[in-house]
Amino acid sequence: MRPHHRITHPRALHPGAWWLWALGLAAAASRTANPVPLVLIIAVTWFVVSARRGDTPWAASYALFFRLALIVIAIHLVFQTLLSGSTQGTTVLFSLPEIPVPDSFGIQLGGDVTLEALLTAFYVALQLAAIFCCIGAANALGSARQLLRYVPAALYEIGIACVIALTFAPQLAGDARRVRDAARLRGGNRGRVRRLGRLAMPMLEGALERSVELAAAMDSRGYGRTTTTDPRARRTTSLLVVAGSLGTCVGVYGLLAGTADSWLGLPMLLVGAALGVLGIASGGRRTGRTRYRPDPWALPELLVVASGLAAAALMFWQVRVDPGVLVLSSSTAVPPVPLLACLGIALALLPAVLAPPLPIAPARVAR
Amino acid sequence: MIVFDRVSVTYAGAASPVLSEVDLTIPEGEMCLVMGRTGSGKSTLLRAINGLVPHFSGGTLRGTVQVDGRKTSSHRPRDLADVVGFVGQDPLSGFVTDNVEDELAYAMESLGVAPSVMRKRVEETLDLLGLADLRGRPLAQLSGGQQQRVAIGSVLTTHPRVLVLDEPTSALDPLAAEDVLATMQRLVHDLGLTVVLAEHRLERVVQFVDRIVHVPGDGSPVVDGPPATMLAGTPIAPPVVELGRAAGWDPLPLTVRDARRRSVALRAELAVVPPPEHGPRVSGEVLATTRNLVLGYPRRPVLEDVSLTVSAGEVVALMGRNGAGKSTLLRGLVGLHRPQSGTIDSPRAGLVPQVPADLLYAASVRSECEMADRDADAPAGTTRALMDRLTDGIDPDTHPRDLSEGQKLTLALAIVLAQRPALLLLDEPTRGLDYTAKQNLVAILHDLVADGHGVVLATHDVELVAEVATRVVVLADGEVVADGAAREVVVSSPAFAPQVAKIMAPQPWLTARDVASALAASRR
Numbered sequence: 109m110r111p112h113h114r115i116t117h118p119r120a121l122h123p124g125a126w127w128l129w130a131l132g133l134a135a136a137a138s139r140t141a142n143p144v145p146l147v148l149i150i151a152v153t154w155f156v157v158s159a160r161r162g163d164t165p166w167a168a169s170y171a172l173f174f175r176l177a178l179i180v181i182a183i184h185l186v187f188q189t190l191l192s193g194s195t196q197g198t199t200v201l202f203s204l205p206e207i208p209v210p211d212s213f214g215i216q217l218g219g220d221v222t223l224e225a226l227l228t229a230f231y232v233a234l235q236l237a238a239i240f241c242c243i244g245a246a247n248a249l250g251s252a253r254q255l256l257r258y259v260p261a262a263l264y265e266i267g268i269a270c271v272i273a274l275t276f277a278p279q280l281a282g283d284a285r286r287v288r289d290a291a292r293l294r295g296g297n298r299g300r301v302r303r304l305g306r307l308a309m310p311m312l313e314g315a316l317e318r319s320v321e322l323a324a325a326m327d328s329r330g331y332g333r334t335t336t337t338d339p340r341a342r343r344t345t346s347l348l349v350v351a352g353s354l355g356t357c358v359g360v361y362g363l364l365a366g367t368a369d370s371w372l373g374l375p376m377l378l379v380g381a382a383l384g385v386l387g388i389a390s391g392g393r394r395t396g397r398t399r400y401r402p403d404p405w406a407l408p409e410l411l412v413v414a415s416g417l418a419a420a421a422l423m424f425w426q427v428r429v430d431p432g433v434l435v436l437s438s439s440t441a442v443p444p445v446p447l448l449a450c451l452g453i454a455l456a457l458l459p460a461v462l463a464p465p466l467p468i469a470p471a472r473v474a475r
Numbered sequence: 476m477i478v479f480d481r482v483s484v485t486y487a488g489a490a491s492p493v494l495s496e497v498d499l500t501i502p503e504g505e506m507c508l509v510m511g512r513t514g515s516g517k518s519t520l521l522r523a524i525n526g527l528v529p530h531f532s533g534g535t536l537r538g539t540v541q542v543d544g545r546k547t548s549s550h551r552p553r554d555l556a557d558v559v560g561f562v563g564q565d566p567l568s569g570f571v572t573d574n575v576e577d578e579l580a581y582a583m584e585s586l587g588v589a590p591s592v593m594r595k596r597v598e599e600t601l602d603l604l605g606l607a608d609l610r611g612r613p614l615a616q617l618s619g620g621q622q623q624r625v626a627i628g629s630v631l632t633t634h635p636r637v638l639v640l641d642e643p644t645s646a647l648d649p650l651a652a653e654d655v656l657a658t659m660q661r662l663v664h665d666l667g668l669t670v671v672l673a674e675h676r677l678e679r680v681v682q683f684v685d686r687i688v689h690v691p692g693d694g695s696p697v698v699d700g701p702p703a704t705m706l707a708g709t710p711i712a713p714p715v716v717e718l719g720r721a722a723g724w725d726p727l728p729l730t731v732r733d734a735r736r737r738s739v740a741l742r743a744e745l746a747v748v749p750p751p752e753h754g755p756r757v758s759g760e761v762l763a764t765t766r767n768l769v770l771g772y773p774r775r776p777v778l779e780d781v782s783l784t785v786s787a788g789e790v791v792a793l794m795g796r797n798g799a800g801k802s803t804l805l806r807g808l809v810g811l812h813r814p815q816s817g818t819i820d821s822p823r824a825g826l827v828p829q830v831p832a833d834l835l836y837a838a839s840v841r842s843e844c845e846m847a848d849r850d851a852d853a854p855a856g857t858t859r860a861l862m863d864r865l866t867d868g869i870d871p872d873t874h875p876r877d878l879s880e881g882q883k884l885t886l887a888l889a890i891v892l893a894q895r896p897a898l899l900l901l902d903e904p905t906r907g908l909d910y911t912a913k914q915n916l917v918a919i920l921h922d923l924v925a926d927g928h929g930v931v932l933a934t935h936d937v938e939l940v941a942e943v944a945t946r947v948v949v950l951a952d953g954e955v956v957a958d959g960a961a962r963e964v965v966v967s968s969p970a971f972a973p974q975v976a977k978i979m980a981p982q983p984w985l986t987a988r989d990v991a992s993a994l995a996a997s998r999r
Contacts, residue, residue: 286828293834321564321565324527329553329630332553401590
């Protein structure tokens with residue numbers, strides 16, 4: 109057995125595997141409003157991230173997403189408190205002074221705040237928070253940037269544009285800071301609008317200069333040298349890929365929303381995927397580029413993906429056999445435990461051991 | 476290896492050509508320096524080598540440029556990627572990926588090199604440039620010198636025959652610059668690479684190069700030749716050459732080592748002459764004080780416990796590595812950065828930022844000056860008058876972006892001076908300045924000090940420090956590690972000693988001009 113098939117051999121897991129795993133968990137989260145599986149999902153992402161993240165700069169992004177999730181919950185609760193009033197439930201927790209608003213607005217400002225209303229808002233927010241945590245985990249374990257290395261050849265141009273955009277965003281923020289400081293140095297402070305205009309010019313000029321510089325650097329390093337120049341083939345490829353991704357999106361939406369007509373779900377997904385594969389295959393043939401040190405796709409990747417997909421599959425199965433346990437009869441009821449779904453989520457915990465450990469950086473050891 | 480045959484370049488919309496009738500042959504294995512004023516066409520010349528001019532820049536190129544037998548007229552830059560490696564001025568803006576290894580592999584991926592070959596070449600390049608420890612690091616976290624080495628490595632992996640670099644050391648501190656230049660010399664010696672580079676700081680590179688190409692930029696022909704003869708004839712020269720001229724040595728020495736061996740008699744002659752003082756003994760009114768200053772970000776202090784006093788009539792040079800906290804201190808003095816603890820008292824300070832162009836927004840120099848008057852609540856015409864006093868020949872209808880680096884700096888300086896600061900702060904003022912612009916800056920600074928201003932400048936430019944500084948403060952790791960008269964601090968430091976000090980050691984001479992005037996006095 110080659111070493112990269114062993115789950116104990118230290119190496120970085122393919123970022124695609126992490127993303128599929130996380131998307132599986134996110135799909136599971138999207139199908140339930142029951143806090144038990146939702147909290148479990150958040151716990152699973154937390155545990156796996158702590159077990160398998162590296163010391164890369166993006167590994168800290170899980171904390172960022174987690175904080176974002178908490179903010180989402182807080183915002184939901186605040187708005188519920190301010191806006192809902194006693195429209196749901198009878199258990200009044202406390203009362204806020206009510207501000208009269210015409211009925212035609214359809215909202216109520218202030219008034220009684222009920223436990224039921226708050227709990228409902230909390231559960232809805234929890235679902236969003238769980239999905240945030242899944243994406244945060246994917247980003248921390250295999251950054252979006254790393255993933256972009258594996259964009260199929262047909263989508264290479266789009267991939268490289270994304271990479272550059274990801275680099276430019278922080279640089280632009282740095283530029284903005286520098287220019288704002290410089291504006292303060294001049295002492296001019298005549299209204300915000302004029303300052304904004306003054307900020308925009310040097311920033312835009314800086315960004316433009318940098319993109320021209322980057323284009324020159326890419327050109328002198330052979331970018332686009334090996335692609336064939338047949339525009340017809342390229343157009344066909346782009347058309348296929350775009351149609352394919354659209355189809356896939358619609359299909360996934362149909363599958364996850366669960367409300368749409370039946371043709372929108374699985375069939376659309378399959379057609380979309382087929383078109384996409386066709387496009388990628390036709391585009392892949394014409395490129396002369398090679399790839400440096402691709403991460404292997406081996407047994408651990410398959411196991412990680414399988415565990416994520418298992419979580420989604422068992423959740424969907426639960427929807428089919430007993431959807432009642434996935435929603436709450438009333439928001440104050442003790443949430444039931446959906447066994448199948450929880451089993452799936454527990455399976456998604458396995459990557460904490462199934463994914464190979466990261467090697468310790470040799471430079472650190474030497475020093 | 477590189478042949479220019481009657482090459483003229485005219486950019487679209489320009490009245491006169493940037494380069495006219497350039498005939499130039501650079502043989503294989505040479506390290507060749509292109510020098511000239513800013514805006515003289517150095518960059519155009521460099522970019523013509525790999526076809527960026529005119530394929531990328533537009534404009535018209537007459538004549539032929541041939542590299543390793545390939546004509547740029549029929550080869551686009553990407554078709555020359557395996558022959559010419561081109562490294563632009565700012566390495567960070569040329570990076571496509573985000574970590575060292577991927578960046579090194581990028582060009583090879585584009586060319587479709589087989590994976591096994593790629594793997595081998597990346598490892599070789601990591602070793603060649605001493606980057607092995609940094610292989611997985613994000614590019615944004617590297618220091619300036621490391622970034623520059625990665626940029627060089629990223630074009631070396633395609634095994635080019637020619638390496639073209641545009642001002643590779645202008646943003647680097649002296650040691651990082653030496654590091655990069657030593658790397659390049661190794662490439663020339665070990666791989667037989669032909670290197671062509673542009674650089675303003677001649678003192679850093681002259682000792683390494685085999686040939687100098689001078690682009691005068693005023694329409695007179697481009698000339699080239701061996702360094703000693705080229706430098707004898709041009710007004711711009713590194714201090715070691717100026718010293719050679721002052722002492723009347725022939726041929727002129729190019730390296731500190733050469734000059735040191737020749738200077739035995741000179742040192743004996745000057746042994747009894749005390750070097751002139753730089754700056755006043757008595758200091759004037761106190762303009763800025765910091766006490767136990769901690770500056771930076773939560774849990775990441777950049778400056779720790781800095782106590783400094785700056786008085787009128789002083790020119791204080793802040794020196795130290797990239798990231799030592801020089802810029803942060805300046806920003807603190809001008810009030811852009813609130814102290815974490817300690818106090819800053821500098822009520823009348825004005826800062827010219829590292830990129831002077833950040834201060835310029837208007838569509839013409841004229842309206843820029845008018846705006847500055849309003850911003851500073853100064854009477855109309857103040858900035859314009861200041862600018863005219865600092866330099867002449869800036870056309871008020873030019874767009875500020877079209878000014879040369881030196882002119883931009885002067886305009887920014889005038890804008891800051893319009894606010895009547897008593898203490899003037901300059902962050903890396905000589906970045907991108909040619910010798911003439913630098914001489915102009917030195918004169919301006921002397922004038923300002925004579926007017927009773929205080930000046931603090933953060934710089935890597937040891938020769939500038941030797942010329943103007945009365946006091947040098949060395950920062951390392953956020954702390955002041957040396958603070959004293961320029962001569963005492965600079966002469967004993969291996970990194971910050973100017974060339975003349977290295978040649979004349981142990982006698983504390985700082986500039987060739989000092990030596991020249993002392994010689995004139997003693998021989999009279």
